[in-house]
Amino acid sequence: MDIQFKKVSYIYQPNTPFSHQALHEIDLTIKSGEFIAIVGHTGSGKSTLLQHLNGLIYPATGEVRIGEYVLNDENRKQDLKELRQKVGLVFQYPEHQLFEETVEKDIAFGPRNFGVPDKLIDQRIKQVIEEVGLNEEILSKSPFELSGGQMRRVAIAGILAAMPEVLVLDEPTAGLDPYGQQQMMALFYRLHKERKLTTILVTHKMEDAFTYADRIVVLEKGNKILEGTPVDIFRDRRFLHNVRLELPEILLFLEKFNDTFPFTIEYKGQTVEEIAVEIDQKLKEIKGQ
Amino acid sequence: MTIIEFRDVYFRYNEEQNWVLRNISFSVNAGDSIAIIGHNGSGKSTVAKLINGLLVPQAGDILIDGERVTEQNIWEVRQKAGMVFQNPENQFVGTTVRDDIAFGLENRGIPREEMIKRIERSLNEVGMQDFALHEAHYLSGGQKQRVAIASVMAIQPEVLILDEATSMLDPVGRNEIIKTIQHLKDERNITFLTITHDLSEVTLADRTLVLKEGKLVTDTTPRELFAQVNDWESLGLTEPFTTKIANELEKYGYKFSSHPLNHEELMNELWTYNLKK
Numbered sequence: 001m002d003i004q005f006k007k008v009s010y011i012y013q014p015n016t017p018f019s020h021q022a023l024h025e026i027d028l029t030i031k032s033g034e035f036i037a038i039v040g041h042t043g044s045g046k047s048t049l050l051q052h053l054n055g056l057i058y059p060a061t062g063e064v065r066i067g068e069y070v071l072n073d074e075n076r077k078q079d080l081k082e083l084r085q086k087v088g089l090v091f092q093y094p095e096h097q098l099f100e101e102t103v104e105k106d107i108a109f110g111p112r113n114f115g116v117p118d119k120l121i122d123q124r125i126k127q128v129i130e131e132v133g134l135n136e137e138i139l140s141k142s143p144f145e146l147s148g149g150q151m152r153r154v155a156i157a158g159i160l161a162a163m164p165e166v167l168v169l170d171e172p173t174a175g176l177d178p179y180g181q182q183q184m185m186a187l188f189y190r191l192h193k194e195r196k197l198t199t200i201l202v203t204h205k206m207e208d209a210f211t212y213a214d215r216i217v218v219l220e221k222g223n224k225i226l227e228g229t230p231v232d233i234f235r236d237r238r239f240l241h242n243v244r245l246e247l248p249e250i251l252l253f254l255e256k257f258n259d260t261f262p263f264t265i266e267y268k269g270q271t272v273e274e275i276a277v278e279i280d281q282k283l284k285e286i287k288g289q
Numbered sequence: 290m291t292i293i294e295f296r297d298v299y300f301r302y303n304e305e306q307n308w309v310l311r312n313i314s315f316s317v318n319a320g321d322s323i324a325i326i327g328h329n330g331s332g333k334s335t336v337a338k339l340i341n342g343l344l345v346p347q348a349g350d351i352l353i354d355g356e357r358v359t360e361q362n363i364w365e366v367r368q369k370a371g372m373v374f375q376n377p378e379n380q381f382v383g384t385t386v387r388d389d390i391a392f393g394l395e396n397r398g399i400p401r402e403e404m405i406k407r408i409e410r411s412l413n414e415v416g417m418q419d420f421a422l423h424e425a426h427y428l429s430g431g432q433k434q435r436v437a438i439a440s441v442m443a444i445q446p447e448v449l450i451l452d453e454a455t456s457m458l459d460p461v462g463r464n465e466i467i468k469t470i471q472h473l474k475d476e477r478n479i480t481f482l483t484i485t486h487d488l489s490e491v492t493l494a495d496r497t498l499v500l501k502e503g504k505l506v507t508d509t510t511p512r513e514l515f516a517q518v519n520d521w522e523s524l525g526l527t528e529p530f531t532t533k534i535a536n537e538l539e540k541y542g543y544k545f546s547s548h549p550l551n552h553e554e555l556m557n558e559l560w561t562y563n564l565k566k
Contacts, residue, residue: 147329147330148330178486178525178526179328179521179522179524180328182527204459244460244461245460246460246461249530252552253552257556261556272530273537275534276537277541280541
């Protein structure tokens with residue numbers, strides 16, 4: 001499902017003294033199967049942007065096209081059930097939305113609302129619980145006796161059970177320890193590949209954006225100020241310094257390294273292992289001279 | 290002089306649950322700066338809450354400045370050990386920055402003249418002197434946390450506990466707090482206890498306590514810790530970048546005399562190594 005934003009603006013509390021324009025004429029195209037990271041700080045408009053993705057809010061001007069759906073100011077009254085089934089939204093701290101008596105019932109809640117037959121729901125529960133890295137024993141437990149990390153996985157399983165084509169993730173690793181964060185991102189990346197999802201990650205962690213995204217979009221005060229592949233963004237990094245975003249550590253290291261040594265290592269999306277090889281080669285070269 | 294001491298401390302939230310902390314003993318010298326790390330649920334925050342009496346252990350003793358923490362002396366203890374929490378949104382009680390700091394002082398019956406002096410001093414220390422009359426909701430997360438630190442410092446505690454005080458901040462906010470702490474370390478002779486997942490914050494401490502499943506598993510300097518640990522994941526952490534790249538380079542015959550803690554140390558060593566051969 002392709003997604004397209006055409007000159008989308010959004011205003012909170014319009015025509016009041018508190019009126020605040022959260023998005024300014026955003027143009028953005030997301031191709032089916034892409035992994036996009038939207039980065040920016042509190043107040044940059046990233047949460048407002050993501051709420052457009054399943055029609056929780058409509059643009060004040062401009063339009064959003066998601067597959068066959070068109071969302072603009074004129075067509076606010078339309079049935080969005082199918083859209084919401086196709087676009088799964090994982091909000092921040094999704095475990096706060098768990099409410100059922102058992103894990104199994106909680107996961108079943110979404111698909112049941114979308115009218116999936118019971119037999120199919122049972123199959124899906126078995127599939128998604130495995131996909132999020134939990135085992136079936138957990139299904140009969142209360143979600144509230146689980147650890148924080150397990151609760152989050154259950155909440156995500158509930159969203160996956162609706163079989164979305166697009167997965168929108170709003171700061172999905174907040175509150176987890178660093179290893180838990182890495183595991184969670186690895187889970188989303190695996191799902192992205194295996195289910196051939198379109199994934200939209202909203203984050204202020206540049207590290208995750210650079211590691212997983214095909215393209216990065218940088219928002220600041222409701223404007224799109226930068227868009228490109230991780231390599232493009234690194235090339236234009238001078239724009240990042242003004243917007244309180246920090247490069248991933250590997251790139252900070254490269255910058256400093258290139259300032260210190262009489263040669264340059266270009267960033268081409270290398271891993272730490274590959275960078276070490278290049279450092280070794282370059283050091284040997286100058287020693288040879 | 291010992292300022293904090295844990296003697297065989299056990300804690301659990303209720304009898305049906307497992308122990309959150311098991312047999313924890315350690316002591317902290319006045320003026321030291323300590324980092325506590327561990328996975329989610331390892332018991333780090335519980336240690337902090339036990340220090341200033343927000344929680345009470347089922348067994349063992351906690352001594353602050355030589356005195357056992359009891360229900361009777363809890364207010365004295367809180368005077369000595371101040372705490373800054375994770376969420377900048379949850380710690381503002383006053384309408385303005387100045388009122389917020391005054392709140393804690395009023396509760397302790399500090400005279401007005403003294404209050405004015407302390408507010409000024411603590412705002413200066415955190416670099417928020419120009420914001421005395423600002424309202425909370427106009428401040429960034431980093432600024433709110435600096436005000437929270439100022440509110441605690443105005444009480445003139447002997448120990449400042451930071452319970453993941455930077456984890457909800459953006460990189461700029463986090464750097465503001467790290468700078469503020471470094472400045473306070475120079476200015477006041479105070480003991481710091483930082484609970485964190487951020488290994489760059491750990492490198493700034495004198496000593497690191499590592500908790501794992503409720504037990505104290507390591508008590509050492511950051512440099513020793515970085516050299517020792519080969520299973521960061523079981524601590525809820527990921528291998529620090531500097532360690533990772535140093536380990537990779539060692540595969541190609543580079544040797545690092547001391548375990549590099551940051552980019553500068555690593556590059557200095559590479560530079561020297563390059564000159565020698």
